[in-house]
Amino acid sequence: EADIYQTPRYLVIGTGKKITLECSQTMGHDKMYWYQQDPGMELHLIHYSYGVNSTEKGDLSSESTVSRIRTEHFPLTLESARPSHTSQYLCASTASRSGGYTFGSGTRLTVV
Amino acid sequence: AQSVTQLGSHVSVSEGALVLLRCNYSSSVPPYLFWYVQYPNQGLQLLLKYTSAATLVKGINGFEAEFKKSETSFHLTKPSAHMSDAAEYFCAVGGDDKIIFGKGTRLHILP
Numbered sequence: 001e002a003d004i005y006q007t008p009r010y011l012v013i014g015t016g017k018k019i020t021l022e023c024s025q026t027m028g029h030d031k032m033y034w035y036q037q038d039p040g041m042e043l044h045l046i047h048y049s050y051g052v053n054s055t056e057k058g059d060l061s062s063e064s065t066v067s068r069i070r071t072e073h074f075p076l077t078l079e080s081a082r083p084s085h086t087s088q089y090l091c092a093s094t095a096s097r098s099g100g101y102t103f104g105s106g107t108r109l110t111v112v
Numbered sequence: 113a114q115s116v117t118q119l120g121s122h123v124s125v126s127e128g129a130l131v132l133l134r135c136n137y138s139s140s141v142p143p144y145l146f147w148y149v150q151y152p153n154q155g156l157q158l159l160l161k162y163t164s165a166a167t168l169v170k171g172i173n174g175f176e177a178e179f180k181k182s183e184t185s186f187h188l189t190k191p192s193a194h195m196s197d198a199a200e201y202f203c204a205v206g207g208d209d210k211i212i213f214g215k216g217t218r219l220h221i222l223p
Contacts, residue, residue, distance in 0.1 A: 006155075033210070040200065040216075042213065042214075042215040042216055043156075043213045045210065090156070092155075097144055097206035097207065097209070097210070097211060098144045098161075098163050098206060099161075100144075100146045100148075100158050100206075100211065101158075101211055103148075103155035103156040104155050105155045106154065106155045
């Protein structure tokens with residue numbers, strides 16, 4: 001039973017389109033994260049948030065943006081999608097570093 | 113600062129054989145350590161975690177890991193591999209403000 005939800009699971013869009021990937025969690029976690037992962041490859045942190053109105057860029061430069069206006073919601077937006085954005089995007093949350101992260105099922109994005 | 117090194121990007125074992133996935137960590141504070149599993153087109157699922165209680169940690173699906181401070185290791189083992197264990201495995205260490213993930217080890221199970 002997932003406590004963190006990502007939609008859509010799969011998305012194919014054309015170059016130049018604006019898209020928003022949704023991530024919501026029901027656990028009341030303050031800390032939330034977005035990772036980018038190519039198939040079979042390592043995770044790259046692209047954005048994180050420690051609470052409402054708090055957002056930071058991660059270790060990997062990304063053309064995406066995020067917002068956190070509610071604790072449970074942490075959407076990621078691409079203003080103009082490009083083929084180089086084709087990847088899997090994983091959302092995660094945690095209450096503390098000792099508890100580990102809970103991950104969503106991911107969104108696999110393909111930009112054509 | 114914290115870091116994680118997973119030895120071997122690919123590991124192959126025969127069905128029924130011992131699974132051993134290696135992980136070494138570096139941490140400037142008492143570490144929290146994790147193993148995650150990822151099946152194709154899925155997110156990561158927590159297998160087990162070490163949080164300074166018992167050094168031998170048991171997780172789901174028959175996996176366990178032993179924390180060895182002197183060796184800065186947290187290797188993952190399973191006595192008998194099953195075909196369903198084929199997946200990507202990530203070791204991770206709890207950093208000051210984020211969890212740091214290793215690059216992952218792909219486990220292949222040979223029939």
